[in-house]
Amino acid sequence: MTETTSPNTSRTLTDVKPLVEIQGVHKFFGEHHVLQGIDMTVKPGEVSVIIGPSGSGKSTLLRCINLLETISAGRIYVHNDLIGFREVDGKLHDLTTKQIAAQRREIGMVFQRFNLFPHKTALQNVIEAPTQVKHQSKSAAKLKALELLEMVGLSDRANFYPSQLSGGQQQRVAIARALAMEPELMLFDEPTSALDPELVGDVLEVMKKLAASGMTMIVVTHEIGFAREVGDTLTFMDAGVVVESGNPRDIIANPQHHRTQEFLSRVL
Ligand code: ADP
Ligand code: MG
Numbered sequence: 001m002t003e004t005t006s007p008n009t010s011r012t013l014t015d016v017k018p019l020v021e022i023q024g025v026h027k028f029f030g031e032h033h034v035l036q037g038i039d040m041t042v043k044p045g046e047v048s049v050i051i052g053p054s055g056s057g058k059s060t061l062l063r064c065i066n067l068l069e070t071i072s073a074g075r076i077y078v079h080n081d082l083i084g085f086r087e088v089d090g091k092l093h094d095l096t097t098k099q100i101a102a103q104r105r106e107i108g109m110v111f112q113r114f115n116l117f118p119h120k121t122a123l124q125n126v127i128e129a130p131t132q133v134k135h136q137s138k139s140a141a142k143l144k145a146l147e148l149l150e151m152v153g154l155s156d157r158a159n160f161y162p163s164q165l166s167g168g169q170q171q172r173v174a175i176a177r178a179l180a181m182e183p184e185l186m187l188f189d190e191p192t193s194a195l196d197p198e199l200v201g202d203v204l205e206v207m208k209k210l211a212a213s214g215m216t217m218i219v220v221t222h223e224i225g226f227a228r229e230v231g232d233t234l235t236f237m238d239a240g241v242v243v244e245s246g247n248p249r250d251i252i253a254n255p256q257h258h259r260t261q262e263f264l265s266r267v268l
Pocket of ligand 1: 029057
């Protein structure tokens with residue numbers, strides 16, 4: 001087994017089987033060929049950052065991993081589990097609703113809009129899924145939720161309603177809520193894009209902490225600083241394809257493809 005230390009963090013990426021394997025994934029919306037053969041792998045503990053222009057298919061890719069969309073061709077594996085299908089003798093069969101729910105439970109997702117339950121407090125938002133879906137006892141879920149709220153720096157906001165929290169605080173509750181299900185993979189879809197600039201840092205700080213704790217993360221973001229500092233891999237997508245992928249520092253300093261160069265010159 002070879003070991004490589006991530007240049008960006010102190011974590012070690014061992015040469016183990018990827019946690020996420022995306023193989024030749026295509027997605028059509030009607031005639032619109034939105035994902036045109038995506039290949040990507042993410043190792044356990046890796047922070048994989050995806051950048052690219054609006055409409056390039058970044059959200060669709062995350063949504064396919066999280067079973068919010070069904071792929072048109074290809075395969076996605078998370079932890080050796082084929083996502084969205086059951087394969088029997090080379091043939092794919094749809095999963096049952098129950099099987100889909102089980103796969104989705106393993107994957108946490110944080111969206112651009114925080115979409116917390118508005119009529120529930122921060123704490124109630126965090127314990128909702130563990131108690132309703134995993135049938136944890138309320139007291140156990142509460143204990144864990146308070147730990148998570150502390151991790152995201154919101155111990156003193158547990159009993160606040162979303163409307164009483166800033167966008168950045170709401171987003172940190174959303175992160176705690178996703179973590180409460182103890183996912184093995186976290187997907188972030190432009191988690192700071194809807195925030196006022198002064199609130200972005202706190203959310204990125206939480207994500208950095210999560211990365212340092214060893215969480216496997218796929219992060220779609222325009223925060224190039226985050227990509228450089230925290231990312232282990234940077235993937236540039238454009239028009240439904242991966243244009244280039246590699247070490248974030250190398251790509252940011254020395255993009256190989258003119259489309260990457262052009263995109264970076266616009267966001268840097
Ligand atoms: P990105 O996140 O990179 O901005 P998206 O994945 O959201 O890109 O969208 C890629 C393309 O797919 C866009 O042209 C978008 O309009 C289209 N698209 C996304 N979702 C749907 C949908 N549910 N139905 C039809 N077209 C969609
Ligand atoms: Mg998007």
